[in-house]
Amino acid sequence: MEKALRKWFPVFVLPTLAAFIVGFIWPFLQALYLSFCKFTTVDNASWAGFGNYIKALTDDTFSYSFLFTVAFVIVATVLINGIAFMLALVLTRSIRGTNIFRTVFFLPNLIGGIVLGYIWNILINALLSKFALPLIALNTTAGFWGLVVMLCWQQIGYMMIIYIAGLQNVPPELLEASQIDGANRLQTLLRVKLPMVMPSITICLFLTITNCFKLFDQNLSLTGGAPGHDTEMLALNIYNTFYARSGPQWKGIGQAKAVIFSILVVGIALFQLRATRSKEVQQ
Amino acid sequence: MKKVFALALAMLMVLSLAVGCGGTGTTGTGTGDSAGEEATGSVYYLNFKPEQDGAWQKLAADYTAKTGVPVTVVTAASGTYETTLGAEIAKDEPPTLFQVNGPNGLKNWVDYCYDLSGSPVAGELTSDSFALKSADGALCGIGYVIESYGIIANKTLLAQAGYAVEDIASFADLKKVAEDITARKDELGFAAFSSTGMDSSSDWRFKTHLANLPIYFEYQADGINSTETIKGDFLDNYRQIFDLYINNSTCAPAELSAKTVDDSRNEFLAGEAVFFQNGSWEYGALTAEGAYTDDDLAMIPIYVGAGDEAKQGLCTGTENYWCVNKNASEADIKATLDFMYWCVTSDEGTAALANEMGFVIPFKGAAESPNLFVKQDAAMTAEGKVPVSWNFTTMPSEEWKNMLGTALTAYAADQSDANWDAVVKAFVDNWAAEYALLNG
Missing domain, CATH: 3.40.190.10 (Periplasmic binding protein-like II)
Incomplete structure (x- = not known):
C-alpha cells in the first residue's frame, strides 16, 4: 500500500497542484509584480517601484479600515465561536427535534452575501427608523453592529455543525471515566470536552478569522462603507482604491494594498493555527 | 485493474479541470464567428447603457445580416462598467468599441484609445464640442448621445x-x-x-x-x-x-x-x-x-x-464617449469604424438610435427622436x-x-x-x- 502510494502520488497530486498553480500561485506572483507598477489592465503595466507601497501605507483610509477590520474580527470571532459552541453543546444533548434546529441554524449560510446585505440593510433601517435614530447610511455604530449581527447570523450555523461533529467524536469512555472520578458538568466540559474538540476549534477559528478579514460582499451591500469611509473594511477599501479614483497610478496603489492585505491575513492565520494546534491533544 | 481505475480517475479530474477553465474563459466575451474574421474583421462593442441593450443587440444583428461583419454587443451590468471593461480589455479578444465618461474617465483609458482624427465618423460630428481630446491633442472619444x-x-x-x-x-x-x-x-x-x-x-x-x-x-x-x-x-x-x-x-x-x-x-x-x-x-x-x-x-x-x-x-450634454481600442487588429479597427459610421449615417442606424433608443445623436445625419424631453x-x-x-x-x-x-x-x-x-x-x-x- 505504502509503496503503491509512493509510486502513484504524483497522479493524485497533479490535478490539485495544477489548479493551485493556475488559480493561486500564478495570479499571486502576477499581483506581486503589478503592485510595483502603474497600470490600467494587467498587460500594460509600467514599473513604478516602491512608491505604491509608501502611498498605500500613508493612506489614512487604509489604516483606518485596518483598525475597523481588526475590531470587527475580534468581536465577530468571539461571538460567532462562542454562540456556535454553545448551540453545539445544546444540540448534542438528547432532546427532541435537534435535527430540525440544526437545519434551521445552518440555513442562513446558504444565502449569498450580497443578498443578505441588502435584506439586513432593510431590516436594520426599519428598526432604526422605528426608534427615530439615524439610518444605517449615516450611523457608524449601527453599521458596525449591523455587520457583526449579520455575519453572526450567517456563520454561526456553519461553525455549529463543525463543533457538533467534534463533540460527537469525544470518546464516551473518557466522559464515563470523568463521571466515575466525580467530575461535575463544568469540569467535564472544560477538562475533557474542550481539549478533545481543539481540532474543531482550530478549524473554526481559522475560518472565522479569515472570513472576517476578507469580508467584502456583505460590507459592500450592507453599508457600502457609508458614512464616508467609516464602515469600510480592508477588502472594500482596496476595491474603492481601484475603482473610485481615476488614473493608472491608483491601480498600482490598490494592488500594493492587496499584497499587504494578503500577507497580513496569511500571517495572522498561520499564527493562529500554530497557537491553537499546540493546544490539541493526541487521541 | 486498480491501477487502470486510478489512472482513469485522475484523467477525469484533469479533464474536468480543463473543461472548467475553458468554460470560464469564454463566457461573457461572446466572440463572433471566427471563420472569415481575418478577412473582414469583427466588432465587439462593450455597451454602457443597460436600458438600451435590446436595441443594440437588434441593430448589431441587422448590421451583420446586411454586411456579414460579426458584431457582438455585450452590456455591462449597471454600475460595473469600469470593472467589466478592465477585465474584458485584457482578454485575447478585447472590446474594439468601448466608452469613457469624459476627460477624467479618459485618464484611465487614454493608452487604449485609437486616434479618431480624420476618421469618417468624426467628420460627421455636428460640433467640435462633442470631440474628446487627450492632453496631446489626439481625438480619443466621440460623444455619441446628447441627453438633457x-x-x-x-x-x-x-x-x-x-x-x-x-x-x-x-x-x-x-x-x-x-x-x-x-x-x-x-x-x-x-x-x-x-x-x-x-x-x-x-x-x-x-x-x-x-x-x-x-x-x-x-x-x-x-x-x-x-x-x-x-x-x-x-x-x-x-x-x-x-x-x-x-x-x-x-x-x-x-x-x-x-x-x-x-x-x-x-x-x-x-x-x-x-x-x-x-x-x-x-x-x-x-x-x-x-x-x-x-x-x-x-x-x-x-x-x-x-x-x-x-x-x-x-x-x-454628454458623458458618453465612444472610443476605439487601438490594440485591436487593423481589420477589427476598420470594421469598428465602419460600424460606427453606419450607425450614425444610415437610415436603419439613425432610426434605431432615435426611435428605439430614444437618443439624440450629435451627427449630421441624425433622425428626429420621439423623446418628449429631447424635443x-x-x-x-x-x-x-x-x-x-x-x-x-x-x-x-x-x-x-x-x-x-x-x-x-x-x-x-x-x-x-x-x-x-x-x-x-x-x-x-x-x-x-x-x-x-x-x-x-
Whole structure:
C-alpha cells in the first residue's frame, strides 16, 4: 500500500497542484509584480517601484479600515465561536427535534452575501427608523453592529455543525471515566470536552478569522462603507482604491494594498493555527 | 485493474479541470464567428447603457445580416462598467468599441484609445464640442448621445394644484409652487417632489447632476471650462434648491438616506409627487405601459436662483464617449469604424438610435427622436434659451462625488449649518485634494 502510494502520488497530486498553480500561485506572483507598477489592465503595466507601497501605507483610509477590520474580527470571532459552541453543546444533548434546529441554524449560510446585505440593510433601517435614530447610511455604530449581527447570523450555523461533529467524536469512555472520578458538568466540559474538540476549534477559528478579514460582499451591500469611509473594511477599501479614483497610478496603489492585505491575513492565520494546534491533544 | 481505475480517475479530474477553465474563459466575451474574421474583421462593442441593450443587440444583428461583419454587443451590468471593461480589455479578444465618461474617465483609458482624427465618423460630428481630446491633442472619444436633465413635472397634477408649467420661470416661482403644494399636501393628496433618495442607486442625481449647477455658474462667471480649485461661489444656491427638494418631499428628510431611484420614480408614477429630478433617459420608463402620455409630462430647467433665469435651459450634454481600442487588429479597427459610421449615417442606424433608443445623436445625419424631453430641449434652444452644459465630467473623481454624497445625506437628515459646512468642505476642499491626487 505504502509503496503503491509512493509510486502513484504524483497522479493524485497533479490535478490539485495544477489548479493551485493556475488559480493561486500564478495570479499571486502576477499581483506581486503589478503592485510595483502603474497600470490600467494587467498587460500594460509600467514599473513604478516602491512608491505604491509608501502611498498605500500613508493612506489614512487604509489604516483606518485596518483598525475597523481588526475590531470587527475580534468581536465577530468571539461571538460567532462562542454562540456556535454553545448551540453545539445544546444540540448534542438528547432532546427532541435537534435535527430540525440544526437545519434551521445552518440555513442562513446558504444565502449569498450580497443578498443578505441588502435584506439586513432593510431590516436594520426599519428598526432604526422605528426608534427615530439615524439610518444605517449615516450611523457608524449601527453599521458596525449591523455587520457583526449579520455575519453572526450567517456563520454561526456553519461553525455549529463543525463543533457538533467534534463533540460527537469525544470518546464516551473518557466522559464515563470523568463521571466515575466525580467530575461535575463544568469540569467535564472544560477538562475533557474542550481539549478533545481543539481540532474543531482550530478549524473554526481559522475560518472565522479569515472570513472576517476578507469580508467584502456583505460590507459592500450592507453599508457600502457609508458614512464616508467609516464602515469600510480592508477588502472594500482596496476595491474603492481601484475603482473610485481615476488614473493608472491608483491601480498600482490598490494592488500594493492587496499584497499587504494578503500577507497580513496569511500571517495572522498561520499564527493562529500554530497557537491553537499546540493546544490539541493526541487521541 | 486498480491501477487502470486510478489512472482513469485522475484523467477525469484533469479533464474536468480543463473543461472548467475553458468554460470560464469564454463566457461573457461572446466572440463572433471566427471563420472569415481575418478577412473582414469583427466588432465587439462593450455597451454602457443597460436600458438600451435590446436595441443594440437588434441593430448589431441587422448590421451583420446586411454586411456579414460579426458584431457582438455585450452590456455591462449597471454600475460595473469600469470593472467589466478592465477585465474584458485584457482578454485575447478585447472590446474594439468601448466608452469613457469624459476627460477624467479618459485618464484611465487614454493608452487604449485609437486616434479618431480624420476618421469618417468624426467628420460627421455636428460640433467640435462633442470631440474628446487627450492632453496631446489626439481625438480619443466621440460623444455619441446628447441627453438633457431637469425637473420632470406632472402637468396633470400641477393643474390640480392650480398651476401650469409656464408659471415656473425662476427659482422664486418654483419655491412658491412647491411650498404651496406642501401646505395643501393633505388636501391635494400629493407632494411637490418625489423623494430625493440618497441611496447609492439615486444619489448621483444630487451629488453629480444637481452639483453641476453651482459648478456651471462658477465656470460661467469665471469664463473657464475646468478648474483644479473650485471656489464654491454658488453653493448657497445649491443649498436653496436642495432644501426645497428635501423639505417639500413625499417623505421625511431623515428617511432619504435609504430611498432608491426606483422609490423616487415609483412615487412619481403613482402620482404621489408633481416633480421628479431626472433626465431624458427616463422617458421610456415614464411612458411605458401607458403610464403617462406626452400631454402629462414636461421638463423644466433646474432653477437655483443664479444667472439669467429667463434664459436658462435644460442641462444638456454628454458623458458618453465612444472610443476605439487601438490594440485591436487593423481589420477589427476598420470594421469598428465602419460600424460606427453606419450607425450614425444610415437610415436603419439613425432610426434605431432615435426611435428605439430614444437618443439624440450629435451627427449630421441624425433622425428626429420621439423623446418628449429631447424635443423640449430643442424647442427651448430655438427660443433662445441657453442650455446648461454638463460640467460634472470635470469633477475630479468618484471619490469626490461619494464624499459629497455622504455630506449631503448627513445634511438632509439634520439641516444644521454645521452639516452644511461639511458639504461645503466636501465640495471645495476635497475638490483641490482630489485633483492633486488625480494628477499626482
